[in-house]
Amino acid sequence: MNLINLNVRKLFGWIFIIVINYFLIFFLIYILSAILLVNKITPNIKLISEYQRNYYNIGLRNIWHSQPECIEFSDNQIYVPKKTSCNFNNIEFKTIISFDEFGRISDHPINNDANGIAVLGDSFAMGWGVNDKETFSYLLEKKINRPVYNLAVSGYGTIRELIRLQESNLLDKIDTIIIQYCFNDYGENVGYKNTTLDVAKKKYDLVKQGVKFSIWKKLRKSFRYSATIPKDILTKKNKSMSFDHHKEAFIETLKKFPFLNDKRIIVFYINGHQQKFTNFPSSKSKVFDNLEYIDLNIENDTNNFYLIDGHLNHIGHQKIANKLSKFF
Numbered sequence: 001m002n003l004i005n006l007n008v009r010k011l012f013g014w015i016f017i018i019v020i021n022y023f024l025i026f027f028l029i030y031i032l033s034a035i036l037l038v039n040k041i042t043p044n045i046k047l048i049s050e051y052q053r054n055y056y057n058i059g060l061r062n063i064w065h066s067q068p069e070c071i072e073f074s075d076n077q078i079y080v081p082k083k084t085s086c087n088f089n090n091i092e093f094k095t096i097i098s099f100d101e102f103g104r105i106s107d108h109p110i111n112n113d114a115n116g117i118a119v120l121g122d123s124f125a126m127g128w129g130v131n132d133k134e135t136f137s138y139l140l141e142k143k144i145n146r147p148v149y150n151l152a153v154s155g156y157g158t159i160r161e162l163i164r165l166q167e168s169n170l171l172d173k174i175d176t177i178i179i180q181y182c183f184n185d186y187g188e189n190v191g192y193k194n195t196t197l198d199v200a201k202k203k204y205d206l207v208k209q210g211v212k213f214s215i216w217k218k219l220r221k222s223f224r225y226s227a228t229i230p231k232d233i234l235t236k237k238n239k240s241m242s243f244d245h246h247k248e249a250f251i252e253t254l255k256k257f258p259f260l261n262d263k264r265i266i267v268f269y270i271n272g273h274q275q276k277f278t279n280f281p282s283s284k285s286k287v288f289d290n291l292e293y294i295d296l297n298i299e300n301d302t303n304n305f306y307l308i309d310g311h312l313n314h315i316g317h318q319k320i321a322n323k324l325s326k327f328f
Contacts, residue, residue, distance in 0.1 A: 023227050030055070030226035040091055042307050046233060052308050054225045056091065058213055061309070064088050064097065064128060065155045066210035073204045075197055077160050077167075081153060092306045093129045093313075102170065104150035106138045116147035116173040117328075120161035121180030124270045124312055125152035134314045139321035144328045147173065152180065155207070157188025158250060162257045176264040178324065181250065182271050183241060189249040243269075243277040251287050265291040266327060270320070272310035275299065296323050 033051035036042070037060065042052060065071055070086040071079040085098040085105075098105040103119075104127060119125055119137045127135035127150070137150035151164050158179065165177070195203070213221070250267075254260055265288065269280050276299040285291035296319075298304050304316030312320070 023223070026230055027223055027226040030222055034059075034222070037091065037308065042092075044302075044307060047230060049307060050229050050233060051226065053310065054229060055222065056308050058221050059218055060091065062088065062090050063154075063210050064123070064126075065153070065207055068208050070097065071207070073201065075200050076194060077153075077156075077163055078200060078203045079153075079155075079207055080164070088128075090129070090309055092309050095129060095131050097127065098132050102149045102151075102168075104135060104137065104152070105132050106135075106141055106148065106150065108141065108147040108149070109145055111147040111173055114173055115175050116149060116170065117141075117176045117178060118165055118168075118170055118174045119148060119150045119152055119178045119180070120158075120165060121152035121178075121270075122156050122161075122182050122185070123152075123154035124182060125150065125178075125180035126154050127152075127317070128154055129306055129309060129311045130314050130317055134317055136312075136317040136320040136324065139318060140324050143321060143325040146328065149174065157185040157192065158253050159189050159192045159256070162253070162260075166257060166259065171259055174263065176266065176328075177260070179265065179267045181246070181267055181269045183246065183269075183275070183277070186246050186249055189253045241275070241277050243280045246277070247281075251285075254288065254291075260288075261290070263290065266294060266324075267291065268294050268296050268320075268324075270296070270312070271299070272305060294323075294327065296320055298323075 029047065030051045033048045034055040036048070037052040037055055042049070065079060067086060067088070069084075070082060070088070072082050074080045081097075081099040081103075083100050085096050088095050088097050102108065108116075117140075125135075125137070127137075132138065135150060137148045137152075141148035149168075149170055151168060151170075152161065153164065156164070158181065161179070165171070254265075269277060280295055281293040282295040283293060285293065298316060298319050304312060304319060306313050
């Protein structure tokens, strides 16, 4: 019996040593990855890239809509872009982002026939990480010689995107709306509520402050993620997503805006590299006769995205513009 107890204690001792070494080894690799990132060294190695993305998101990333010089208060949209230019830089890019009364600045051709196109979306459509003349909206405009008004705003869900269009002076200038959908639109689409002016101002102040992590919280997150990320890589966690419940919320959101009924609507999905819905449609909607889903299928090519930031780079925007131009 004593021999059995001794073997059991040894077994648990070995398990304890293995677990501790697992945490320590991957934590050291995480710290090394962070040091490389701070020095702008980003090797395309799966584990290191995932560690660097995680560290970037909790410690280094600048948020466009947390820069007070870039946004201003809105009672029902919380914030809107200032009609100005502001610098927006991160480890992988340095950009100037500009807005006017028609959204992200572009050289719009004269529109006398109300045949303009409005682009709605979040940071991907707005052009996070690219300059004004590198967005897919700007490039599409040049290809088809029709005004393309980029009203996309980083951090917006579909419902605020549509409110922004509704409150613009563009409804009489457009006959087509392109909506870029992102998986995180769902939360806002089902949870958006009109608020009082005071509540809206408090939300605006929170947006300007951004998410702040203490050193202790960063260390705890780093230690935890250094252990869980390798497991997630092996199991491909969160890579397979269903569009079904997203579609239901999306359609219910569209129904709240009657002005959509006489517009052509094109919807496509984009998020980060390899973050794709398994069943995003490529067909006409069964609810709206004037709505068509299209699958641009660019998520699987790493060349279209910034390796660490995850947003579209200028190559990704060019490919989207090329694919969208075929629908006009």
